[in-house]
Amino acid sequence: MGDTPHSSEGGLIPVASYARTSQDTPQRDARGVRHQHRINERTAREHGCVVVATYTDNARNATKEDRDRPAFDHLLADLHRGHAFTAGPLRGVVAVADDRLYRRPEDFILFMAALTSAPGRVYVGRDGLRDPYTKAGLLDGAGSLQGAVAEGRMRSRRVQDWHWSRAMDGLPHSGPRPFGWLEDRQTLHPVESELVRKAIEYRIAGGSMGEVAREWAALGVTGTRGGRPNPQTVTQIITAPRVCGFRANRGELLIDPHTERPLVGAWQAIVTPEQWTAVCATFSAGSLYMHRGPLSPRLTDRKAGPKYLASGFLRCGAELAGGGECDQLMGGGKSASRKSPYNYMCVSGRGCGRCAISGPLVEEAIERLLFPGEGQGRVRLPEPIRLRWQSGEMGFEEKRKVIASVFTHLVIKPGRKGCGTWDYSRVVPVWKWADRIMTAETAA
Template structure:
């Protein structure tokens, strides 16, 4: 009897405190056992770690890739797909829209199966559809109840003047009450300098030069510094869901139980230094925010490129590289750069070179690349018939990310070997080769 080739999908809403992806690994392990018990074999895995499925603005790239492969009936390197296995339905969908998308993809070809802990489910029958609908209703009800409980819990903590839960805020010790002697002084000086006219970028560079790291280990960026300075907690005020909590007895802002870094007047003054339309993010309720909708990426490889420059402590920088206009070259009207402060600041590459290399990786001239994309897709990409968003979705389905190696000073020719792809299925490919 031939085993049915299926895809294993795993998702967690939050990773463990150690960020070791243990939850999704365990789900895949259970999926392997379930598939084997039901006469199936897992040929491809899809993982959305620390990604929720309740809100409509949460992206799940691996879920989208799974649906695309189901519609195609084939995983790029794993062969045909005839079903999906998951530890529970709510790992796949928690919203009606996602349920509809999943069922449409799963039943887009004949003979498909859904493998659950309770056995094989026929998605084409009324009974199989009703089972999916019942699990969806349960997931929606549970999600609403859990969200309400969490909101009430946070509101109650705020009314009691208790600090936020989660990772400790920069400037305070682990108890979230006592000031950190070094970090608190940095925040106090940053607020005073900003009120005096210093730029946020300058403050971020100063922190980076001092070797300052965030509470999660990140390098200081202008956005992070702005969030720290404009947070109401620096002056003792308590906020919840972006709004200052008001004391019902006094009518003024609710004051928390932790030690403060600056006076309320200084906090209001630093918030006032940010004008409407600022590029920086703000958490302080008095800080102006952009009211327009979210802006998408301007450049094709935004979010995919990571700096491969060497850092002092050894290893690669690994920071995301952003796009930036360039007036120096008509051949390269924009570049991707590693921004100092957030990264090492030592790596930059022509945007045109990168996009040419990406096209060569997706559609190699000899047709012998690691992936096999349809010829119709190549023609649409190269003829200009494919829009920007579709190109990015294809890239997201193929690349985990792309490492950019530093260039050689004085080199006048394009060096495609600087563009090193890290494929989604690195464990199933011989190895990632540089673009040719």
């Protein structure tokens, strides 16, 4: 390395210990991550380092891009800052294995950028100190990444094959019990199955899914994970092939190789195959159970996902009559105003309906928070990210990932009547590392 790593008192290099497990133990005692931190402390001492801060992602998957890892995000932010708040300066990272830190190329790039954002940093592994600034150090890390990616693909294929084999045996899904069946996933639930049967008959007769959802909600019905019924979930329940006994896997009906007919599962059916076919015919293809979800094709031309950059991140900050804040998610929608072609609004009925804000104002405020002026703000993202964002090179989805990595959400305060200028202080961030920041800073 070009620079000698800075040492703490006693000549030891202060490092961060990172630990991660994909699954917790059955006892939910976080035993795996505790063992990793213990090994990290020993490894650090053996190589002239001392652990001054710990970062833990328990039961967090690092292979799938839609899985959050808050502690990993905190670690990257602290490495860019060079300081772990109460723990003091950071000069490196120790982990029991590279794949605890990264299993995807994107995470490897983010980690190396954060680790080498200042000179004199070290990476401590079971084999000793690694120089992250040299070609050899990068090749070591890239080799570990290649192995992790290959292992992830192999493991994913094994899991897919296991599910397919179970499906070919006619066994039910291994996840949470489906609505309409008891915990054994084979015996009909006496109440839920009757609700599903009536909903299918009602829909075939021309009924509305909104009406079914409202009726279920009035009866106090909840999903098997505790969610409230809505038209989309009811649609998926009644169009799932399991309601007529058919078995599907990864968005496709399975065919019995002996009869060349749809494979019948080992559970009690709610309706006949003819009724299932009839109810599916009442929906557009994109609404059907068989064409929804991350592993199934969507047969509509409409792109799924959010339309506006801040969708899903904004919460209404209007005060309620009884005290407290509304705290409902705000949705985006078109506006007739030339200055603001779209707004984010708190919808009446779901929320208080008393708060709205210009879409471009919100997005400009978010940009100010992500990339504050020199010596201002609470976050310092890598310079390449700022350049790509502000030059227009960064795409919509990547921008949303950057926002999600920094903010838990943003609170929108109500505007003032007659105010003709944009008030950026209405956008109040709730940082992902709020437990380490004493005061939240607005975009003003």
